[in-house]
Amino acid sequence: MKFHFISSNxxxxxxxxxxxxxxxxxxxxxxxxxxxPIGGDGILLKSLHDFxxxxxxxxxxxxxxxxxxxNSNINKNLEKLIKNSKSTDLKPLKMIAKDENxxxxxxxxxxxxxxxxxxxxxxxxxxxxxxxIRMNELICDGVLxxxxxxxxxxxxxxxxxxxxxxxxxxxxxxxxxxxxxxxxGALLSEQNIIKINxxxxxxxxxxxxxxxxxxxxxxxxTIQSSKDKNxxxxxxxxxxxxxxxxxxxxxx
Numbered sequence: 402m403k404f405h406f407i408s409s410n411x412x413x414x415x416x417x418x419x420x421x422x423x424x425x426x427x428x429x430x431x432x433x434x435x436x437x438p439i440g441g442d443g444i445l446l447k448s449l450h451d452f453x454x455x456x457x458x459x460x461x462x463x464x465x466x467x468x469x470x471x472n473s474n475i476n477k478n479l480e481k482l483i484k485n486s487k488s489t490d491l492k493p494l495k496m497i498a499k500d501e502n503x504x505x506x507x508x509x510x511x512x513x514x515x516x517x518x519x520x521x522x523x524x525x526x527x528x529x530x531x532x533x534i535r536m537n538e539l540i541c542d543g544v545l546x547x548x549x550x551x552x553x554x555x556x557x558x559x560x561x562x563x564x565x566x567x568x569x570x571x572x573x574x575x576x577x578x579x580x581x582x583x584x585x586g587a588l589l590s591e592q593n594i595i596k597i598n599x600x601x602x603x604x605x606x607x608x609x610x611x612x613x614x615x616x617x618x619x620x621x622x623t624i625q626s627s628k629d630k631n632x633x634x635x636x637x638x639x640x641x642x643x644x645x646x647x648x649x650x651x652x653x
């Protein structure tokens with residue numbers, strides 16, 4: 402079995418990568434069987450973006466702070482662990498954004514697409530689902546659309562719902578909503594197309610971020626599930642992501 406190791410910039414992750422390379426050797430990502438990001442969820446997401454076109458499975462090893470999508474650090478028997486691991490498909494979001502000068506940006510996101518205010522003023526959004534206006538004006542710090550895999554990340558911190566991986570749902574969640582104050586968001590079928598218009602975009606600047614890729618001064622964003630660029634994530638058979646998601650819902 403051939404591995405390509407990549408690490409975050411954290412000193413512990415870099416040291417761990419060197420140790421794994423010494424044990425298992427380093428292989429070019431194009432000829433490797435498995436891509437192994439070492440660090441936290443951030444380096445895994447970056448690796449998904451960098452290498453998704455290679456159609457390789459990913460086995461993340463946690464040397465970060467949370468590492469929800471990562472496996473526990475392993476000292477030996479890496480090959481055996483990977484052979485016995487469970488595979489989970491991640492379906493990303495496709496995002497198309499337009500800025501105030503009508504320049505178009507596109508990206509994918511495996512966790513979430515989030516719109517955030519750029520100034521001290523709250524943002525104002527109009528929300529359309531399948532071209533039907535569902536909310537005329539949402540006043541808040543921001544709003545995000547999360548995949549099921551990303552529902553335990555930023556979405557959970559914003560008090561959004563945790564989604565089982567097989568739910569085929571997206572979470573639409575406000576960030577610090579001011580009006581309507583009691584709106585907690587919505588759960589939507591992944592078949593829906595979500596369009597978010599930025600009201601007063603010239604006066605109240607807004608950025609959009611797809612995972613870790615940011616675009617600024619945005620006036621509208623369209624988000625939907627992507628039909629391609631799926632990635633396979635491998636999890637230790639004793640600690641699957643389904644178990645992690647279930648456990649997360651019973652923590653207080």
